[in-house]
Amino acid sequence: MEVMIKRADDLTTGIDDFINKEFSDYARENEVALNYEDFTFAAWNESNEIIGVITGRAYYNEVHIGDLIIDKRYRKIGLGSKLVNAVECEYSNKGYDKITLTTFGFQAPEFYKKLGYELEFIRKDPDPKLCKYFYSKPMDSLNQ
Numbered sequence: 001m002e003v004m005i006k007r008a009d010d011l012t013t014g015i016d017d018f019i020n021k022e023f024s025d026y027a028r029e030n031e032v033a034l035n036y037e038d039f040t041f042a043a044w045n046e047s048n049e050i051i052g053v054i055t056g057r058a059y060y061n062e063v064h065i066g067d068l069i070i071d072k073r074y075r076k077i078g079l080g081s082k083l084v085n086a087v088e089c090e091y092s093n094k095g096y097d098k099i100t101l102t103t104f105g106f107q108a109p110e111f112y113k114k115l116g117y118e119l120e121f122i123r124k125d126p127d128p129k130l131c132k133y134f135y136s137k138p139m140d141s142l143n144q
Contacts, residue, residue: 020036023036023059024036027060032060033060033061034059034060035058035059035060035061035094035095035096036057036058036059037057037058037059038055038056038057039055039056039057039058039087039090040053040054040055041053041054041083041086041087041090042054043074043079043082043083045074049071050071051070051071051073051074051079052068052069052070052071052074052079052080052083053067053068053069053083054067054068054069054083054084054086054087055067056087056101058091058094058096061096061097061098062096062097062098062099062100062136063087063091063096063098063099063100064099064100064101065084065087065099065100065101066101068080068083068084068101068108070083080108080111081115084115087099088137088142091139092139092142096139097138097139098136098137098138098139099117099136099137099139100134100135100136101117101134101135101136102132102133102134102135103132103133103135104129104130104131104132104133105125105128105129105130105131105132105133106129106130109133109135112133112135113135115137116137116141117135117136117137118135118136118137119133119134119135120134120135120136121133121134122134
């Protein structure tokens with residue numbers, strides 16, 4: 001069988017459908033509840049400019065935060081905390097066990113620690129800025 005592989009950055013029509021179908025089918029075949037859902041929460045300023053975004057996906061027994069990006073003009077005012085809180089509130093009573101995320105040393109390990117995320121693992125790198133931190137937070141801690 002001959003196969004062609006090419007880069008598909010634009011995720012043209014059909015790719016999202018393929019991913020969702022195969023991901024869902026595979027979970028069902030393995031008798032695992034998928035509960036799959038992508039999410040994006042955004043913050044806008046008074047000029048209707050996007051100033052912060054948090055993305056990720058909920059699946060299986062966890063909610064995974066993929067990206068948290070704040071416009072540099074709006075950092076250190078609590079916006080990141082509000083976006084993380086929006087995810088926590090949205091998913092706190094939907095049957096998920098935990099929220100997970102990763103961050104690099106130059107990004108926000110201390111920020112997530114302040115928000116109650118527990119460090120699970122650090123993948124070391126010769127450059128401390130590129131050490132990767134793996135965090136999680138149990139959902140039952142959100143309801144206390």
